[in-house]
Amino acid sequence: MKKFNGIYMSGKYLIVGILLLSVLGSCGNNEDKTSNSNKQKREQLPREAGKEKAKTIVFFGNSLTAGYxxxxxxxxxxxxxxxxxxxxxxxxxxxxxxxxxxxxxGKSRIDWILRQPVDIFVLELGGNDGLRGIPVAETAKNLQAIIDRVREKYPNVKIILAGMQVPPNMGRNYASAFRVAFQQLAANNHVDLIPFLLENVGGISHLNQADGIHPNPQGHKIVAGNVWRVLQGLL
Incomplete structure (x- = not known):
């Protein structure tokens, strides 16, 4: 008789006992490995779940958007x-x-822009129409066509319309109709409106370049703030 693991056993039982403990020990190691593996997977899940595919915000406009x-x-x-x-x-x-x-x-160019996915569309056009005295009805019609095309291609898109105003030298009636057109478009299409893109910048000399039309770097910071106040609610 030999003593094994605190118990006296004969030879053949001793061998069986050693084999049994060996198998149990192996199972325990496998369970530990499996447990550790599952733990690592659980630890990785939050990091992987936190990674989101970047959505696209398109600013579609003229020289103001381009940063002339x-x-x-x-x-x-x-x-x-x-x-x-x-x-x-x-x-x-x-x-x-x-x-x-x-x-x-912009109406002619929009299809080319829509070849890429769009989640938020910021429409900043109309200023050059106003400076050229293009009839307000024509400007509104073109903006409506752009909005319709964007929604046709991407039904779930969120749209922001940047309101614009023209200098008083274009005539009081024209300037008023021009400003109101953006408000009506936003209301009719249920899109968010930036009341006036150049709020607190337009007509202020030290915030604009020598032409008095295009913002300088400091002016663009204020314009960015005007945009952000509307955009942040959609993010």
Whole structure:
């Protein structure tokens, strides 16, 4: 008789006991490995779940959006991207501004822009129409066509319309009808409205470039704030 694990056993039972403990020990090791593996997977899940595919915000406009006369990083769409990044929000800004663009030009260009996915669409057109004295009804018709096309391609898109105003030298009636057109478009289409994109910038010399029309870097910071007050509610 030999003593094994505190118990006296004969030879053949001793061998069986050793084999049994060996098997049990192996099972325990496998269970530990499985437990550790499951634990690692659970620890990885929160990190993987937290990764979201970046959604797209398209700024579709003219020279104001394009950042005429300033570095692209100083234009208000880039400043909005900086704000988004600082808050670690999953959105990517695309600047689709084109200097000199009218609403008619935007209507012709929109299909090319919509080849990429769009989650939020910021429509900033109409200023050049106003400066050229294009009939307000024509401007409104073109903006409506752009809105319709965007929604046709992306039914779930969120749209923001940037309101614009024209200088008083265009005539009081024209200036009033022009301003109201953006309000009516926003209401009729149930889209968010930036009342006046250049609020607290337009007509203020030290916030604009020499032409008195395009914001300088400091002006773009204020414009970015005007945009952000409306945009942040959609993010």
């Amino acid at each position: 006369g300033v570095d692209p990083s100083e234009a208000f769409p880039a400043l909005v991207q900086e704000k988004i990044d600082s808050l670690e929000l999953p959105y990517k800004v695309i600047n689709s501004g084109l200097s000199g663009e009218t609403t008619a030009g």
